[in-house]
Amino acid sequence: MWPKARDYLPPLGLLLALFGLWELVAWRLELPFILPAPSAIFIRMASDWLLLLRHALVTLEEVLLGLAIAFIFGLALALLIFHSKTLERAIYPLVIAVQNVPVFAIAPILVLWLGYGLFSKVAVAALIIFFPLVVNTVDGLRSTDRGLVDLFRVLEASRGQLLLKLHLPHALPFILSGCKVGVTLAVVGAVIGEWVGSNAGLGFLMVQANARLKIDLLFAAIFWLAALSIALFGLVSAIERAALPWRRVGQG
Amino acid sequence: MLRLSGIEKGILRNGLPLKVLAGLDLEVGEGEFVSLLGPSGCGKTTLLNIVAGLIRPDSGRIFFNGREVSSCRGHVAYMQQDDLLLPWRTALENAILGPELKGADLHRARHEAEGLFHRFGLEGFEDHYPAELSGGMRQRVALIRTLLTGKRLFLLDEPFGSLDAMTRSVLHRYLLGVFEEFEKTILFVTHDLEEALLLSDRVYLLTARPARVKALLEVPLPRPRDRGEPRFIRLERELERLVQEELHVA
Ligand SMILES: Nc1ncnc2c1ncn2[C@@H]1O[C@H](COP(=O)(O)OP(=O)(O)OP(=O)(O)O)[C@@H](O)[C@H]1O
Numbered sequence: 001m002w003p004k005a006r007d008y009l010p011p012l013g014l015l016l017a018l019f020g021l022w023e024l025v026a027w028r029l030e031l032p033f034i035l036p037a038p039s040a041i042f043i044r045m046a047s048d049w050l051l052l053l054r055h056a057l058v059t060l061e062e063v064l065l066g067l068a069i070a071f072i073f074g075l076a077l078a079l080l081i082f083h084s085k086t087l088e089r090a091i092y093p094l095v096i097a098v099q100n101v102p103v104f105a106i107a108p109i110l111v112l113w114l115g116y117g118l119f120s121k122v123a124v125a126a127l128i129i130f131f132p133l134v135v136n137t138v139d140g141l142r143s144t145d146r147g148l149v150d151l152f153r154v155l156e157a158s159r160g161q162l163l164l165k166l167h168l169p170h171a172l173p174f175i176l177s178g179c180k181v182g183v184t185l186a187v188v189g190a191v192i193g194e195w196v197g198s199n200a201g202l203g204f205l206m207v208q209a210n211a212r213l214k215i216d217l218l219f220a221a222i223f224w225l226a227a228l229s230i231a232l233f234g235l236v237s238a239i240e241r242a243a244l245p246w247r248r249v250g251q252g
Numbered sequence: 253m254l255r256l257s258g259i260e261k262g263i264l265r266n267g268l269p270l271k272v273l274a275g276l277d278l279e280v281g282e283g284e285f286v287s288l289l290g291p292s293g294c295g296k297t298t299l300l301n302i303v304a305g306l307i308r309p310d311s312g313r314i315f316f317n318g319r320e321v322s323s324c325r326g327h328v329a330y331m332q333q334d335d336l337l338l339p340w341r342t343a344l345e346n347a348i349l350g351p352e353l354k355g356a357d358l359h360r361a362r363h364e365a366e367g368l369f370h371r372f373g374l375e376g377f378e379d380h381y382p383a384e385l386s387g388g389m390r391q392r393v394a395l396i397r398t399l400l401t402g403k404r405l406f407l408l409d410e411p412f413g414s415l416d417a418m419t420r421s422v423l424h425r426y427l428l429g430v431f432e433e434f435e436k437t438i439l440f441v442t443h444d445l446e447e448a449l450l451l452s453d454r455v456y457l458l459t460a461r462p463a464r465v466k467a468l469l470e471v472p473l474p475r476p477r478d479r480g481e482p483r484f485i486r487l488e489r490e491l492e493r494l495v496q497e498e499l500h501v502a
C-alpha cells in the first residue's frame with residue numbers, strides 16, 4: 001500500500017547526493033545571487049517560513065477552488081455529452097480541440113478580465129483541469145462493457161440506476177486519473193497567473209524576490225511549489241486508493 | 253412456459269448481410285431442463301438475446317406462459333456467456349444486484365445470498381472482489397445472482413464453457429440441486445454434447461449457421477446420470493452421429 005523503504009530510499013539518497021553536489025558547487029562558485037547554496041535556501045525557508053506558508057496557502061486555495069469548479073462543471077458537461085448525441089456531435093470535438101490549446105497562453109487575458117485577485121488564478125486552474133477531466137470522464141462513461149449494460153437491461157434497471165450503479169462507478173478511475181493529471185498542471189497554471197498579475201501567492205513571491213535579488217527566497221518559493229505539487233498529487237492518489245479498493249486486489 | 257415460433261434474425265457483418273437464425277421453433281415446458289446444442293458461432297447467443305428481449309428478431313414470435321412477449325424484458329433471468337461481475341463490487345454485492353435494482357429488501361437479499369454462498373462452497377469469499385476469485389467461483393457468484401432475481405425461467409449461455417472438467421462437474425451438481433429444489437425452468441446453451449445429455453430433459457440440436465432445429469432428442473434418464481450407463485452411451489452415440497452428419501453438411 002505505502003511504498004516500502006526499498007522503494008523510496010534510492011530516490012531519496014540520490015536527491016541528497018544532488019543537494020550535496022549542489023552545495024559544493026555553490027561554495028566553489030561563490031555566486032549567491034545566481035546560485036545560492038541549498039543550506040542558504042533552507043535557512044531562508046526556516047526564517048521566512050510564515051511568509052512562505054502564507055503565500056503557499058493562497059496558491060493552494062486557487063488550485064483547490066479551481067479543482068472543485070472544474071470537477072463540478074466537468075462532470076456535468078461530460079454527463080450531458082454522454083447522454084445527448086446532438087451535444088456530443090456539437091461540443092465534444094470542440095472540447096478535444098480546446099484541450100490542446102495551452103491555457104497558460106490565455107492567462108494574461110483572464111487576469112485582464114478578472115483582475116489581480118483570486119478569481120483570475122482560480123479560472124486558469126479550473127480551465128486547465130476542466131478539459132482533460134471532461135475528455136477522461138466521457139471516455140470512461142463510454143467504455144462501459146456492452147455485456148454489463150445488457151445485464152442491467154435484463155434486470156430492468158432504470159436510467160438513473162444505469163448511470164449511478166454502472167456507468168459512473170466504471171468511469172470513476174478515469175475521472176480520478178483526470179484529476180491527478182490536472183491538479184499538478186493547475187499548480188503551474190495558478191503560478192503563471194500570479195506572475196502575470198497578482199498580489200499574493202507563491203508566483204507573486206517569486207516575482208518579488210527576483211526583483212529584489214533575494215535569490216535564496218526565490219529558490220525557497222520554488223521548493224515550496226514543488227512540495228505543493230507533490231502533496232496535491234499524493235492527495236489525489238490517496239483518494240484514488242481509498243475510492244478504488246478493488247483495483248488493489250489481484251495486483252499483489 | 254416458453255414457445256418460440258419462426259424466429260429469424262439476420263445481422264450485418266463487415267457491411268454484408270448474414271443470416272444467423274433461419275426460422276427457429278422451440279418449446280420449453282414448465283419445470284423442464286432444455287439444452288440448445290449447436291456448433292460454435294451458429295447463433296445460440298443471438299437466440300438467447302432475443303428471448304431475453306435484448307435484441308429484436310426480424311420475424312417470428314415469442315410466447316411466455318401463453319402471452320406474447322416479443323421484445324419485452326423482465327420475464328427471464330439471463331446468465332450470459334461471460335460472468336459479467338462488476339469489478340468494483342464484492343462477490344456478495346454482485347450477487348444481490350437483481351433485488352437491489354428492483355428496490356427489494358436488501359437485508360433479506362443479503363441473508364438469502366449468504367445462504368447460497370454457503371451452499372455453493374463460497375463461504376468466506378463474500379467480501380472478496382471478483383479479481384480475487386477463480387473462474388469457477390466467479391461463475392458460481394453469477395449463478396447466485398441469477399438465482400436471486402427470483403425468476404422462474406433461466407437462460408444460461410454456456411455457463412461452464414471455460415472451466416476445467418472437475419470444476420465443471422461440481423457446478424453441474426450445484427445447478428441440478430438448484431433446478432430441482434427451486435423448481436426452475438432452464439434453457440441451457442452449450443456446445444458440449446455430454447454436458448447436454450448429463451443435464452437436460454430434452455436436447456435441441458441446431459444446425460450450423462444459419463441455425464435451424466436439426467433434431468430434438470428426449471433424455472428419459474433419472475438424475476444424477478451416469479456416463480457409463482448403457483442407455484446414456486446409446487443416446488450419446490446417436491447425438492454424436494447427428495452432430496457428425498451436421499458437420500459434414502456444413
Ligand atoms: N455484434 C456482432 N457483430 C458481428 N457479428 C456478430 C455479432 N454478433 C454475432 N455475430 C455473428 O453471428 C453469428 C452468431 O453469433 P452467436 O454469438 O449467436 O453464436 P454462438 O452460437 O453463441 O457462438 P459461440 O458458441 O461461439 O458462443 C456468429 O457467426 C457471429 O460471428
Ligand SMILES: [Mg+2]
Pocket residue numbers: 296297298333409
Ligand atoms: Mg455464444
